[in-house]
Amino acid sequence: MDRAALARDLANADFDGEFVDGSHVLYERLRRVNNGLIDRRPAAIVRATSKRDVQKVVRMAAEREALLAVRCGGHSFPGLSTCDGGIVLDLSLMKEVMVYPEAQTAEVAGGALLGDVDAATLPHGHVTPAGVVSHTGVAGLTLGGGMGWLSRRFGLTIDSLLGVDIVMADGRLLRINAEKEPDLFWAIRGGGGNFGVVTKFWFRTHTLGPTFVGRWSYSPREAPAVLRRYAAALIGAPRELTTMVVYTSTELRITALWTGSIHGAEAALAKYGELGNATTASLGAANFIDLQRASDERMAWGRRYYAKGGFVHEIDDSLISTLTDCMTDVPNPDSEMYILQLGGAVDDADDGDTPYSGRTAGHYWIIEGVWDDPALDSACTSWGRKSAARLAESSLRANYVNEQSDTGKDIALNAYGEEKYYQLARLKSRYDPHNLFRLNQNIEPRPWSAPK
Numbered sequence: 001m002d003r004a005a006l007a008r009d010l011a012n013a014d015f016d017g018e019f020v021d022g023s024h025v026l027y028e029r030l031r032r033v034n035n036g037l038i039d040r041r042p043a044a045i046v047r048a049t050s051k052r053d054v055q056k057v058v059r060m061a062a063e064r065e066a067l068l069a070v071r072c073g074g075h076s077f078p079g080l081s082t083c084d085g086g087i088v089l090d091l092s093l094m095k096e097v098m099v100y101p102e103a104q105t106a107e108v109a110g111g112a113l114l115g116d117v118d119a120a121t122l123p124h125g126h127v128t129p130a131g132v133v134s135h136t137g138v139a140g141l142t143l144g145g146g147m148g149w150l151s152r153r154f155g156l157t158i159d160s161l162l163g164v165d166i167v168m169a170d171g172r173l174l175r176i177n178a179e180k181e182p183d184l185f186w187a188i189r190g191g192g193g194n195f196g197v198v199t200k201f202w203f204r205t206h207t208l209g210p211t212f213v214g215r216w217s218y219s220p221r222e223a224p225a226v227l228r229r230y231a232a233a234l235i236g237a238p239r240e241l242t243t244m245v246v247y248t249s250t251e252l253r254i255t256a257l258w259t260g261s262i263h264g265a266e267a268a269l270a271k272y273g274e275l276g277n278a279t280t281a282s283l284g285a286a287n288f289i290d291l292q293r294a295s296d297e298r299m300a301w302g303r304r305y306y307a308k309g310g311f312v313h314e315i316d317d318s319l320i321s322t323l324t325d326c327m328t329d330v331p332n333p334d335s336e337m338y339i340l341q342l343g344g345a346v347d348d349a350d351d352g353d354t355p356y357s358g359r360t361a362g363h364y365w366i367i368e369g370v371w372d373d374p375a376l377d378s379a380c381t382s383w384g385r386k387s388a389a390r391l392a393e394s395s396l397r398a399n400y401v402n403e404q405s406d407t408g409k410d411i412a413l414n415a416y417g418e419e420k421y422y423q424l425a426r427l428k429s430r431y432d433p434h435n436l437f438r439l440n441q442n443i444e445p446r447p448w449s450a451p452k
């Protein structure tokens with residue numbers, strides 16, 4: 001179906017929300033996603049405001065065999081929530097969050113951002129663990145797994161997921177959880193947007209007391225020694241502590257979050273300021289919401305990104321040597337490499353409990369090219385791709401679907417491993433046999449059988 005006919009059909013549908021095509025004043029803004037490298041022109045954008053809208057768009061896309069991109073926060077690095085010529089189903093107006101403190105649950109609409117959830121839960125002293133940038137979408141992050149500052153303490157975002165409302169490829173709306181449609185509920189906890197459009201999430205919330213944050217910068221010249229001492233300092237760390245390293249051409253920064261008792265804060269954090277000659281240092285009580293927003297500006301809409309991550313058990317000499325080598329030819333000051341400490345509650349679940357893989361890893365690294373000038377596109381993407389490939393050689397085989405700037409079947413296969421990939425592919429053929437939901441790290445719907 002050509003794009004004009006598709007846009008005409010959608011324009012004539014009676015949506016509760018808004019229809020936007022190329023002639024609309026908001027089209028140029030709404031066709032864009034977080035990553036400024038992505039420049040696609042959908043035939044139509046539907047800004048859904050109800051599950052009825054979502055069902056209608058899904059049915060129309062399926063009947064017309066149109067390309068369908070589903071959008072929550074628009075933060076997919078490879079731009080999987082926009083497309084050329086097809087439909088963008090934009091849920092970003094559906095962002096209500098209801099908190100039930102006594103039941104320790106939160107009900108979150110399918111277009112909400114992480115900041116919407118924090119803003120609703122934190123006044124009650126509650127949190128749901130998620131990611132580290134507040135303008136990231138809840139839907140994309142959760143469906144891939146969800147790692148952040150509170151993963152060691154409370155687990156991945158999917159570990160707090162109690163159930164969802166999901167619109168399937170045939171337009172049916174299902175309410176699923178661990179008892180109702182357990183196979184499908186398993187698949188969406190890491191399988192990405194492959195199985196349907198989530199219009200509502202139910203999360204367990206957790207009580208969060210006062211939080212303490214330490215931040216120290218070291219010269220990159222000291223990086224190998226600081227990283228070696230950092231790895232040693234982490235041995236036996238309690239799950240109330242989470243640390244992150246950010247490595248750029250100008251600094252090696254260590255941030256440490258303490259969520260345990262106030263009395264233990266200083267002892268747990270101070271040693272990360274003694275790993276070398278710190279050039280800046282701060283340590284004290286901090287609002288969790290400020291930590292969640294600390295990288296918002298750096299990762300602003302419209303900047304250009306190339307990101308790729310991987311898991312390792314530990315930060316050993318060989319990894320440190322590869323990291324420092326990669327940073328010697330970083331093309332600009334904004335590009336970085338970061339390492340998030342995992343372990344703790346992430347490893348409480350068994351690997352087979354969810355498609356998300358890598359639970360036994362001690363750390364997650366990510367190479368992140370960040371730049372503004374299109375003239376740097378080639379230098380920054382090739383640095384990111386080359387560095388990630390080098391780090392992958394000493395990383396675990398598992399990977400994280402949510403932070404992959406490249407796409408292709410090998411990405412999903414590597415992320416899940418063969419056994420889980422084939423299990424997901426069988427479920428995909430059951431729930432989305434025509435691959436309507438294919439703008440994701442795609443799992444092909446074929447009657448796969450796992451190799452012997």
Ligand SMILES: Cc1cc2nc3c(=O)[nH]c(=O)nc-3n(C[C@H](O)[C@H](O)[C@H](O)COP(=O)(O)OP(=O)(O)OC[C@H]3O[C@@H](n4cnc5c(N)ncnc54)[C@H](O)[C@@H]3O)c2cc1C
Binds near residue numbers: 034136138193199402
């Ligand atoms: C600045 C930045 C910071 C990040 N930080 C973290 C982090 O700390 N921890 C972490 O784990 N990850 C992080 N990520 C990765 C992030 O989890 C993924 O980019 C995720 O896909 C973003 O979700 P989104 O809803 O914003 O994206 P979108 O681009 O809207 O969607 C991403 C994918 O999810 C699908 N999708 C979107 N909404 C729905 C829905 N309602 N139902 C079904 N499918 C849907 C889309 O079709 C697409 O395939 C970060 C990414 C960025 C760009």
